[in-house]
Structure formats: structure tokens, C-alpha cells
Amino acid sequence: MNTQNQNGYMLLFRGNDWLKNLSSEEKQKVTDQWMAWFRRLTEEGKAIAGNPLEREGKIVSGKNRVVSDGPFAESKEAIGGYFLLDVASFDDAVAIAQECPGLPYGVKVEVRPVAAECPVASELKREAQFAHA
Amino acid sequence: MPEGKIVSGKNGQFVADGPFVESKEAIGGYLVLDVGTIEEAIAIAQSSPGLAYGGSIEVRPLAEECPLDARARELAREEQLATV
Numbered sequence: 001m002n003t004q005n006q007n008g009y010m011l012l013f014r015g016n017d018w019l020k021n022l023s024s025e026e027k028q029k030v031t032d033q034w035m036a037w038f039r040r041l042t043e044e045g046k047a048i049a050g051n052p053l054e055r056e057g058k059i060v061s062g063k064n065r066v067v068s069d070g071p072f073a074e075s076k077e078a079i080g081g082y083f084l085l086d087v088a089s090f091d092d093a094v095a096i097a098q099e100c101p102g103l104p105y106g107v108k109v110e111v112r113p114v115a116a117e118c119p120v121a122s123e124l125k126r127e128a129q130f131a132h133a
Numbered sequence: 134m135p136e137g138k139i140v141s142g143k144n145g146q147f148v149a150d151g152p153f154v155e156s157k158e159a160i161g162g163y164l165v166l167d168v169g170t171i172e173e174a175i176a177i178a179q180s181s182p183g184l185a186y187g188g189s190i191e192v193r194p195l196a197e198e199c200p201l202d203a204r205a206r207e208l209a210r211e212e213q214l215a216t217v
Contacts, residue, residue: 097140110151115162
């Protein structure tokens with residue numbers, strides 16, 4: 001696997017059903033840790049963007065462009081926020097994900113390389129090359 | 134093409150492959166919009182060329198502060214009120 005990537009990595013924080021079992025003190029502790037973690041990564045130049053997301057939103061789908069409620073507020077898969085990282089390798093990004101203060105409470109962190117161009121566009125180019133070869 | 138990894142476990146000790154490449158739920162990309170209302174954001178989502186082919190778009194407001202923080206403060210206030 002190519003582990004170098006000039007375009008950065010995205011951390012997607014998944015799960016927002018873990019909070020309900022925490023006391024307000026614990027919640028405060030985790031959020032403080034999370035903010036301090038993001039501040040440190042920003043100061044080190046490793047995080048270039050990041051945002052929490054409001055709990056709820058809308059899903060647009062289908063040929064008829066239907067709008068429905070979602071994602072459901074409490075779910076193991078719902079995305080609660082993201083960081084955009086500027087680090088040299090996939091391993092660096094995974095190591096940062098492993099520091100996430102939400103992990104002990106069941107949060108999962110998805111680590112994804114940001115693509116320079118749409119992978120669909122690159123696939124089309126490759127197919128076109130084969131067709132001409 | 135590098136795919137992704139999912140990190141989980143108390144100490145982040147589990148690093149698994151994922152998400153699966155071809156899945157209806159996998160995230161393929163994102164746009165950050167600067168518009169005034171969620172209705173405008175939804176209207177933009179509705180103009181996506183991917184919708185006709187089965188793609189779907191999740192529209193989410195960015196939070197000014199972490200919703201966890203806001204909720205923790207709310208709970209603290211409720212507790213305070215309860216003890217008065």
C-alpha cells in the first residue's frame with residue numbers, strides 16, 4: 001500500500017451513542033481532552049481543519065432528490081465530527097487517530113487518505129488509456 | 134489506491150481495514166458550504182449529479198462549539214437547579 005499522500009488524511013469520528021452513559025463531569029473531561037488534543041495538533045501544524053457537527057441533519061437521495069431526516073441522533077455509525085490532517089504518512093495519521101480521547105468510550109475513528117482527484121475520474125482515465133493501448 | 138483504516142478499542146489498539154470500498158454507506162467525499170440556511174444547503178445537495186445513480190448526500194450543520202460541551206453545560210445547569 002502506498003503510504004505517502006500529499007493531500008492529507010481525514011479522521012472521521014464515528015458514534016454518538018456513547019455519551020448517554022457518562023456523568024456530566026466525565027463528559028466535560030472528555031470534551032476538554034478533545035479540545036486540548038485538537039489545539040495541540042493545530043499548534044504542531046498537523047491539523048489544518050476540524051469541526052464538530054450538529055447532532056442532526058438531512059439525507060438527500062434518489063432520482064427524485066427526496067429529503068429525509070437523518071442520520072439518527074444516537075448511532076454507532078453516525079459521524080460526530082472530523083479533523084483534516086497534514087501529515088506525511090498513513091501511519092502518522094493512524095497514530096494520531098489512536099490518541100483520540102473518545103476511544104475508551106466506544107468512539108471509532110475512520111482514517112481516510114484525501115484523494116488529489118476524484119477516484120472515479122482517475123479510473124475513467126485508466127480505462128481510456130487501456131482502450132487506446 | 135489506499136483505502137482506509139478504522140481505529141477502535143480503549144487504547145486505539147484495533148486497526149482494521151475499512152470502510153469497505155463498495156458500500157452504500159461509505160463516504161466518497163465532502164463539500165464545506167458557506168450558506169445562510171440549511172434549506173440552501175439542501176437545495177445545493179439536490180443539484181448533485183450523483184443522486185440519479187444511487188448516491189446519497191448527508192447534509193450536516195457544522196457546530197460552533199462541540200455539542201458535547203453544550204450538552205455538558207446544560208446538564209450542569211440542570212443539576213444546579215435541582216439542588217436549589
